[in-house]
Amino acid sequence: MIVTRFKDKDKVLETLRGFKKIAILGCNICSAECGTSGKEVLEDYSNFLREKGFDVVANILIEGMCNTLLVKKDIKKLKDIDYDIILVFSCGAGTQVTCLYTKKPVFTSLDTVYLAQRQRVGQFEESCIMCGDCVLNKTMGICPRTQCSKGIANGPCGGSLNGKCEVDENKDCAWIKIYEKLEKNESIRNIEKSYKPLKNINELKPRKDKV
């Protein structure tokens, strides 16, 4: 899932300055999962905006705002509503999809941060940097590009001390974890060869696929 975080509310208010009638669209998948969207969140935020003097004229929850077809369908609910702008509660993809289907300004109240595993309710950890060149088959399912602070490919750096990372003494060194797991499985040879620098991460953006 994609983890999003709330932007600072004052920053959002600054963005909204000069507008009056606000239509809110929120995603009911990832953002709802991490508490930055969903029925209650949208209602609370609507009340907050009303307290600040705005008119919240619509409040719509969509089952996946990265899905262009769903957004196109649900945004029709705004057809007969008079609104100045749309305020989105979803990842950056949802915000950009919304822009495709309205001529009015679209703003987001969230920052999109990473692709995560959900560990329990409200607790997430980054799990993949989407590098396009997966090495998990060689590293026993521990991703060095995500777990290592430097994302390096050929083993621990000089800052790895007693299995901990130079960035934070409580953070495990990803490469020591990989090594220990490979050793248990008698597969150390996997990291004895040198890995080349990434290629796919530098593909021309935006990356596209048609399947």
Place this chain on the structure above:
Amino acid sequence: MSILKEIILSGKKVLTAELFAPKGIDMTLISKKVELLKHYIHAFNVTDNQRATMRVSSLGLCAWIQNNFNVETVFQLNCRDRNRIALQSDLLAASLLGIKNVLVITGDHPSVGDHDFAKAVYDMDSVQLLHTISGLKKGVDFSGNELKGNPDIFVGATANPAARPLRPHLIKFGKKVHAGAEFFQTQVVFDTDKYIEFAKQANEYNIPIIAGISLIKNVKFAHFINKSVPGLNVPEETIKRLSQSEDYKEERVKIACEIIEKLKPYVAGFHFMAFGLEREIPQIIEKTKI
């Protein structure tokens, strides 16, 4: 040929000293250090935005020192601040400027430095950069394009003998040798037993290793290092000796000399990281007769 390489090949102990590049372009202090040490050591090793703090670049300062003092330098090239184009380009520039040695390093993470949110590049890691430099020396860049005029540079890499578990670090050490490292410079050594355990295995690669030697100013500085220098840990035993000795200034020199004596059979030379105590390096060199 690089003097560093010549001395290593001759079998004599090679001596280098680290210079922290200054923040700003006032070269008064660094000039004093170079003047003080240039008759005692073979080359000056200049840090490259160490601890991810922004300073004069290693490349620029190496060239400046060579031009002004007629001494040899070791250019530290970190993977944190440059992509594969800049890494190769700076390496070529170094060779053009007459720099004969390079030390390839990963580079401390920006979060430990003074520009927290600087974009960390790490487009290549140290092993990949060593492979790339080997190619440049043969006249081919990373993408396989031919060079007109190959760089002639003696290439080193780093190792941390105190890092445990040791084996994953030794695997990387082996990769660096395979990728073209011609010498190694280690992190500061405090624990000689750990070093010897490391050296017994690392020396199987038959590659010169220069051991890092430090002077720890006082107990307070030891705690500072443990807190803020990645990969470096002053052992409790050393801190205790400094705090209990009658003359800590004498004690810190004594500690350094003892480490050197113990390491002599295992190393190609010594690299001094004096942390502001450069004036004490000559007496260490004299006392240990290196």
